[in-house]
Amino acid sequence: MWKTILRRFLVMIPQLILLSVLVFVLAKMMPGDPFTGMITPQTDPKQLDALRAAAGLNDPWWTQYFRWVGNLFQGDLGNSYAYRRPVTGLIGDRAVNTFWLALFTLVISYAISIPLGVIAGRFEDSNRDKAIQVYTFILLAVPSFVFLLFSLLIFGYILDWFPTSGYVSLNVDAGTPAYWLSRFQHILLPGLTAGLLSTSGTIQYLRAGVIDNTNEDFVRTARSKGVPERVVFSKHILRNSLLPIAAFMGNSITGLLGGSIYVETIFSYQGMGQLFISSIGTRDYSVITALTLLFGFLTLLGNLLSDIIMSIVDPRIRVE
Amino acid sequence: MEKPEDLLLDIQHLHTAFRVGDDFYDAVDDVNLTLRKDEILAIVGESGSGKSTLATSIIGLHNPLNTKVTGDILYNNLNLVGLNEPIYNRIRGNDIGMIFQDPLAALNPLMRIGDQIAETLVYHTKMTKEQRDARVLELLAQVGIPNPQRTFRQYPHELSGGMRQRIVIAIAIACKPPIIIADEPTTALDVTIQAQILDLLRDIQKETHSGIILITHDLGVVAETADRVAVMYAGQMVELGTAQDVFAHPTHPYTRSLLRSMPQADADDDELHVIQGVVPSLKNMQMTGCRFAERIPWVPETAHEATPTMHEVGPDHFVQCTCYKTFHFQDEDATQSEG
Ligand SMILES: Nc1ncnc2c1ncn2[C@@H]1O[C@H](COP(=O)(O)OP(=O)(O)OP(=O)(O)O)[C@@H](O)[C@H]1O
Numbered sequence: 001m002w003k004t005i006l007r008r009f010l011v012m013i014p015q016l017i018l019l020s021v022l023v024f025v026l027a028k029m030m031p032g033d034p035f036t037g038m039i040t041p042q043t044d045p046k047q048l049d050a051l052r053a054a055a056g057l058n059d060p061w062w063t064q065y066f067r068w069v070g071n072l073f074q075g076d077l078g079n080s081y082a083y084r085r086p087v088t089g090l091i092g093d094r095a096v097n098t099f100w101l102a103l104f105t106l107v108i109s110y111a112i113s114i115p116l117g118v119i120a121g122r123f124e125d126s127n128r129d130k131a132i133q134v135y136t137f138i139l140l141a142v143p144s145f146v147f148l149l150f151s152l153l154i155f156g157y158i159l160d161w162f163p164t165s166g167y168v169s170l171n172v173d174a175g176t177p178a179y180w181l182s183r184f185q186h187i188l189l190p191g192l193t194a195g196l197l198s199t200s201g202t203i204q205y206l207r208a209g210v211i212d213n214t215n216e217d218f219v220r221t222a223r224s225k226g227v228p229e230r231v232v233f234s235k236h237i238l239r240n241s242l243l244p245i246a247a248f249m250g251n252s253i254t255g256l257l258g259g260s261i262y263v264e265t266i267f268s269y270q271g272m273g274q275l276f277i278s279s280i281g282t283r284d285y286s287v288i289t290a291l292t293l294l295f296g297f298l299t300l301l302g303n304l305l306s307d308i309i310m311s312i313v314d315p316r317i318r319v320e
Numbered sequence: 321m322e323k324p325e326d327l328l329l330d331i332q333h334l335h336t337a338f339r340v341g342d343d344f345y346d347a348v349d350d351v352n353l354t355l356r357k358d359e360i361l362a363i364v365g366e367s368g369s370g371k372s373t374l375a376t377s378i379i380g381l382h383n384p385l386n387t388k389v390t391g392d393i394l395y396n397n398l399n400l401v402g403l404n405e406p407i408y409n410r411i412r413g414n415d416i417g418m419i420f421q422d423p424l425a426a427l428n429p430l431m432r433i434g435d436q437i438a439e440t441l442v443y444h445t446k447m448t449k450e451q452r453d454a455r456v457l458e459l460l461a462q463v464g465i466p467n468p469q470r471t472f473r474q475y476p477h478e479l480s481g482g483m484r485q486r487i488v489i490a491i492a493i494a495c496k497p498p499i500i501i502a503d504e505p506t507t508a509l510d511v512t513i514q515a516q517i518l519d520l521l522r523d524i525q526k527e528t529h530s531g532i533i534l535i536t537h538d539l540g541v542v543a544e545t546a547d548r549v550a551v552m553y554a555g556q557m558v559e560l561g562t563a564q565d566v567f568a569h570p571t572h573p574y575t576r577s578l579l580r581s582m583p584q585a586d587a588d589d590d591e592l593h594v595i596q597g598v599v600p601s602l603k604n605m606q607m608t609g610c611r612f613a614e615r616i617p618w619v620p621e622t623a624h625e626a627t628p629t630m631h632e633v634g635p636d637h638f639v640q641c642t643c644y645k646t647f648h649f650q651d652e653d654a655t656q657s658e659g
């Protein structure tokens with residue numbers, strides 16, 4: 001198994017190099033450079049040119065690329081001119097916020113979708129199944145931002161059950177229990193809503209898996225051994241049906257990061273997704289570049305995670 | 321002729337009907353059959369004649385939502401038809417072992433071989449984990465697995481088709497059931513492996529004196545293995561007798577057609593005698609008269625019975641319908657008129 005993981009990791013290296021080149025080219029194609037933000041009517045163009053030369057912006061592109069990669073490895077991604085602080089620290093803080101929200105969303109998503117998928121599959125064509133089908137179709141048919149906006153409007157503003165923006169209240173001291181409680185309160189509404197929204201795929205997969213596996217020969221074998229139906233279901237049908245869900249988990253995490261762009265923006269939650277959108281608004285290029293690189297990296301990591309999970313749960317994948 | 325103490329299973333007037341659309345249609349239609357101790361009873365017939373349906377009815381694994389089973393399947397004074405699930409589960413695996421056709425699909429891909437065999441023991445014995453593991457190793461050796469210790473820890477995908485079928489057999493015999501049902505156990509395997517698996521089944525039968533129901537459409541297998549043969553056509557039992565009798569004196573037109581359709585290496589004419597037509601689908605089955613009549617249209621209608629019944633044509637040899645009395649093949653007719 002370790003071999004498989006190592007091999008997958010090695011495959012990731014060329015993908016990472018390609019990603020970094022792409023992001024670098026994109027960054028170069030964007031108008032402006034790190035000094036554009038300093039320009040005022042009083043700036044002497046000559047002085048600016050000197051600054052650019054000193055920063056190496058006139059070097060050939062490959063020199064610049066390797067310097068950029070070199071800095072990357074030292075954790076230096078430049079400065080955000082909108083926030084006037086190093087990009088690394090800025091994204092670091094935001095990543096922590098996004099991580100907690102994404103984790104909570106994932107937990108909610110599975111907590112809802114696994115029982116519903118199992119019920120729908122086990123009681124195929126029953127009224128319960130039909131109700132669950134209708135629910136998933138509504139989720140698929142209505143754009144998610146509509147749900148997010150309505151959820152914010154109803155539960156945040158009208159009913160006033162949850163805070164409507166931010167990731168923590170301003171009047172609590174960091175590190176105190178009240179602080180953590182406040183952070184939890186702030187992820188509740190976006191997490192619950194986004195979790196609910198991301199259930200339809202898992203429900204459909206699981207339902208189909210349960211129905212398919214119920215008709216499998218090995219389930220009939222289990223029954224012919226005299227195994228009680230309850231155990232046949234949990235040990236033979238369910239385990240095999242959960243396999244693709246587990247395998248897809250890595251990709252789900254990536255999907256959640258993509259979804260965080262909507263969720264965090266609508267709920268004004270200071271995470272990476274919200275930072276990405278606001279950076280585009282303020283043309284904070286160094287931040288946009290860094291986030292693009294990070295999202296790309298996390299996508300590759302999600303795929304790797306899926307493969308690792310798969311090789312753990314499915315003996316057929318554990319090839320030597 | 322049939323001593324009651326020799327009787328393992330006594331199937332009487334068994335009907336198994338499937339729902340097709342809004343109605344139920346008999347896939348097994350009034351079958352009477354017994355299984356005796358210490359015998360291999362073969363059930364033969366073309367695809368769709370209801371062999372698997374009969375087997376599945378015995379072990380009670382039809383989906384009750386779209387299947388109706390009526391009649392009696394008597395086992396040890398217990399009627400298996402309509403038996404409640406907890407009691408049935410005590411019989412499945414313990415008193416009746418089942419071997420299925422496709423060994424590639426019959427094993428759970430996520431469970432180790434050892435655990436899959438031991439699972440039967442978990443629900444039918446009071447063995448400890450160590451005792452179960454020891455019994456599993458013993459079973460693996462019994463079914464001819466070369467390295468039981470190793471295979472115990474392997475997963476199904478690591479084994480060949482033949483090896484997997486041996487595992488399925490090990491599962492079926494784990495609790496030494498008096499009845500073993502094998503539904504086309506060799507169909508999915510290549511010829512050399514088929515012979516090995518059949519040998520294994522025969523050895524097990526001799527050792528345990530169990531009664532085996534062997535379902536197959538391969539008459540060669542029947543001739544080599546079976547003590548008695550039941551021939552099924554369109555859900556009905558059309559001929560029943562000892563293997564010797566049925567092969568030496570095949571009587572029902574269907575049995576004769578089946579035997580004639582067997583490719584024979586030593587035959588002087590290399591003509592293939594296929595049976596015209598196909599087994600009717602459930603919806604298209606005639607409700608009265610001889611069901612095979614439509615496939616032997618040259619036989620006059622008067623030769624058949626309106627309501628076919630079983631006729632004893634010899635000791636322990638039964639045939640359904642009266643058409644057997646005057647039946648001849650069309651080309652036999654031709655040679656007769658020529659000569
Ligand atoms: N679950 C089911 N629902 C409806 N019809 C069924 C079902 N199972 C079998 N049948 C029908 O019942 C008839 C008998 O099928 P069965 O599988 O018992 O035949 P068989 O003799 O085992 O054939 P084979 O040699 O192909 O295995 C067929 O017409 C088949 O289409």
Ligand SMILES: [Mg+2]
Nearest residue numbers: 371372373503
């Ligand atoms: Mg069959």
